[in-house]
Amino acid sequence: MSLRVGVVGATGKMGRVVCAQVLEDPALELVAAVARSNAGAPFDTYVGRSTGLPVSDRREALLEARAQVAVDFTHPDAVLANARWYLEHGLHAVVGTTGLGPDDVEALRALAEKNGTNAVVAPDFSFGGAVLLHIARIAARHFPYVELLETHLPSKAEAPSGTTMNTARELAKVRPSPSPVVTSRELAPGVRGGEVAGIRVHSLRLPGPPGIEEIRLARAGELLTISLAAYDRAPFANGAVLAIKAVASRPGLTYGLGPLLDLDGD
Numbered sequence: 001m002s003l004r005v006g007v008v009g010a011t012g013k014m015g016r017v018v019c020a021q022v023l024e025d026p027a028l029e030l031v032a033a034v035a036r037s038n039a040g041a042p043f044d045t046y047v048g049r050s051t052g053l054p055v056s057d058r059r060e061a062l063l064e065a066r067a068q069v070a071v072d073f074t075h076p077d078a079v080l081a082n083a084r085w086y087l088e089h090g091l092h093a094v095v096g097t098t099g100l101g102p103d104d105v106e107a108l109r110a111l112a113e114k115n116g117t118n119a120v121v122a123p124d125f126s127f128g129g130a131v132l133l134h135i136a137r138i139a140a141r142h143f144p145y146v147e148l149l150e151t152h153l154p155s156k157a158e159a160p161s162g163t164t165m166n167t168a169r170e171l172a173k174v175r176p177s178p179s180p181v182v183t184s185r186e187l188a189p190g191v192r193g194g195e196v197a198g199i200r201v202h203s204l205r206l207p208g209p210p211g212i213e214e215i216r217l218a219r220a221g222e223l224l225t226i227s228l229a230a231y232d233r234a235p236f237a238n239g240a241v242l243a244i245k246a247v248a249s250r251p252g253l254t255y256g257l258g259p260l261l262d263l264d265g266d
């Protein structure tokens with residue numbers, strides 16, 4: 001029997017790609033497509049194939065369609081309320097929308113445990129992103145200087161990217177302390193970038209793919225650069241589909257794709 005999946009943010013850039021992969025997978029059934037606008041429009045036009053589904057602008061459409069898993073690729077402003085709602089309404093949740101801070105994730109973990117519903121939350125669902133973080137965690141233990149650089153489209157909702165926010169927080173947990181002192185005086189405001197969890201981050205916004213996440217680590221006389229380019233959105237949808245299939249069998253909240261890929265230490 002196939003797993004019944006509802007996607008919220010289904011008409012968006014990520015939502016469409018996730019829906020297309022769900023529709024292609026014989027183990028999955030797309031039963032609801034939710035967005036903020038265009039309610040009643042045929043969903044077919046968004047995925048270029050016959051689905052028989054209208055776009056709905058109500059989360060309740062997931063319950064009416066007896067969805068088992070809710071997938072969220074919406075907006076940072078909406079994600080926390082959405083995720084709470086799924087977990088409180090008997091739905092397992094796969095949350096790819098960025099913008100959840102550590103406190104939000106812990107609140108959702110408690111909610112999942114209380115309600116007996118499960119969640120997989122990942123600001124980066126790509127296999128490459130999980131491997132990048134895994135390698136960087138190892139490297140950051142030995143390289144005290146760390147700076148992050150990310151490049152995305154000018155239309156991206158946030159800066160820095162959710163991946164970079166998460167990478168900074170994770171590397172801050174393992175890097176040697178105290179962090180090294182950089183003495184350069186800024187001659188132009190902000191020229192040294194922003195700071196997340198004590199790590200410098202730099203966001204470039206340029207038209208045209210790909211999205212690039214780069215980590216530069218250094219120690220005296222050595223520079224290690226780890227870089228990942230995403231040429232389209234399919235890699236993120238691949239990981240989301242893996243999470244959709246895994247979420248029912250992972251009690252509580254799983255953070256990141258690493259644990260689903262059996263990466264040691266994740």
Ligand SMILES: NC(=O)c1ccc[n+]([C@@H]2O[C@H](COP(=O)([O-])OP(=O)(O)OC[C@H]3O[C@@H](n4cnc5c(N)ncnc54)[C@H](OP(=O)(O)O)[C@@H]3O)[C@@H](O)[C@H]2O)c1
Nearest residue numbers: 009011012013014035036037074078096098123124125236
């Ligand atoms: N985890 C990952 O691997 C990964 C990868 C890429 C992107 N992301 C994140 O995923 C999110 C979506 O990105 P995107 O590029 O697909 O955005 P997008 O193209 O703007 O699409 C957003 C979708 O969400 C809907 N939406 C917006 N606000 C909503 C609300 N309050 N309630 C219900 N639906 C709402 C939009 O509907 P309307 O158009 O009708 O408003 C649209 O269908 C962002 O946070 C992005 O950073 C995560």
